Amino acid sequence: MTERWAMGGELSVARIGYGAMKLTGWPRGDRPGREAALAILRRAVELGVNHIDTSHYYARDGVAANELIREALHPYPDDLVIVTKVGALVEGSDLALPAAQKTGLTPGNLRRGVEANLRTLGVDRLDVVNLRMGDLDRTGTPLAEPLETLLALRDEGLIRHLGVSNVTAAEFEEARRIAPIACVQNLYNLARRDDDPLVDACAKAGIAYVPFFPVGGFQPVTAAHLEAVAARHRATVPQVALAWLLARSPNILPIPGTGSLAHLEENVAAGTLRLSAEDLAELG
Numbered sequence: 001m002t003e004r005w006a007m008g009g010e011l012s013v014a015r016i017g018y019g020a021m022k023l024t025g026w027p028r029g030d031r032p033g034r035e036a037a038l039a040i041l042r043r044a045v046e047l048g049v050n051h052i053d054t055s056h057y058y059a060r061d062g063v064a065a066n067e068l069i070r071e072a073l074h075p076y077p078d079d080l081v082i083v084t085k086v087g088a089l090v091e092g093s094d095l096a097l098p099a100a101q102k103t104g105l106t107p108g109n110l111r112r113g114v115e116a117n118l119r120t121l122g123v124d125r126l127d128v129v130n131l132r133m134g135d136l137d138r139t140g141t142p143l144a145e146p147l148e149t150l151l152a153l154r155d156e157g158l159i160r161h162l163g164v165s166n167v168t169a170a171e172f173e174e175a176r177r178i179a180p181i182a183c184v185q186n187l188y189n190l191a192r193r194d195d196d197p198l199v200d201a202c203a204k205a206g207i208a209y210v211p212f213f214p215v216g217g218f219q220p221v222t223a224a225h226l227e228a229v230a231a232r233h234r235a236t237v238p239q240v241a242l243a244w245l246l247a248r249s250p251n252i253l254p255i256p257g258t259g260s261l262a263h264l265e266e267n268v269a270a271g272t273l274r275l276s277a278e279d280l281a282e283l284g
């Protein structure tokens with residue numbers, strides 16, 4: 001059976017979600033055609049996915065994740081949880097700007113980011129907004145002020161729950177002192193486990209940990225014994241990578257991204273793949 005987790009203690013989601021970045025080819029790489037992208041989003045929901053990760057800045061050459069989500073799924077099912085992010089990037093094109101010109105964490109641009117997500121998703125309130133720290137413009141930018149800005153936007157009724165992304169363990173603790181935090185979204189997978197202590201800290205606090213790049217992102221995940229374990233289960237390597245995340249801690253909610261219907265179906269099916277103690281020992 002597919003396991004679930006209540007984000008923010010109330011938004012019940014299937015543990016395997018979907019990351020919409022790949023639908024746009026942002027910041028680089030291939031992407032599916034428009035009809036294929038819409039079909040993937042609709043199929044994800046049909047398969048029981050109800051946690052979709054996106055942002056207004058997932059957009060390239062006029063193809064924007066939020067607009068695809070809106071076209072495919074609006075009016076949204078009651079139980080669909082759409083998680084967006086604002087912060088270190090204002091728009092996708094900011095990636096190319098020098099650090100000093102990136103101003104996504106200022107109060108005005110955080111509001112602009114929230115409003116852009118509301119408008120492009122076609123909602124009055126965003127389910128979850130991650131404050132995305134990280135990137136080059138982070139130096140000297142404390143987390144407190146931008147998080148307080150998002151808290152005020154939440155109090156205005158524009159946001160239901162807050163999360164943080166690309167944060168250190170110390171920033172996570174600081175964030176929790178400022179606002180209730182529903183989720184942490186950081187890089188983590190079978191081959192990149194730097195965040196092990198943060199995964200455990202989130203679990204202890206009842207907070208979701210959402211690993212981005214769950215199957216390796218731009219570089220498919222590789223690890224010792226991965227292929228052998230996959231062969232034993234007649235599963236694929238990405239499926240084992242996802243099953244490993246699910247086994248690692250009950251608060252882990254992977255959001256694999258894909259532009260392929262077949263891969264989407266595989267990834268959702270990984271939600272019911274149970275690794276044995278022997279498999280987990282082999283994977284280290």
Ligand SMILES: NC(=O)c1ccc[n+]([C@@H]2O[C@H](COP(=O)([O-])OP(=O)(O)OC[C@H]3O[C@@H](n4cnc5c(N)ncnc54)[C@H](OP(=O)(O)O)[C@@H]3O)[C@@H](O)[C@H]2O)c1
Nearest residue numbers: 019020021053212213214215216217238256257258259263
């Ligand atoms: N907060 C942040 O800073 C941050 C940063 C990066 C990403 N994110 C979020 O995290 C989500 C996940 O990250 P991601 O999509 O970059 O990385 P990912 O899910 O680890 O990997 C996606 C890549 O893996 C391939 N893939 C996925 N499932 C597969 C399967 N079953 N078999 C073979 N290949 C498969 C995809 O190619 P195909 O299209 O060929 O399947 C795609 O190239 C993003 O969509 C985005 O929403 C957040």
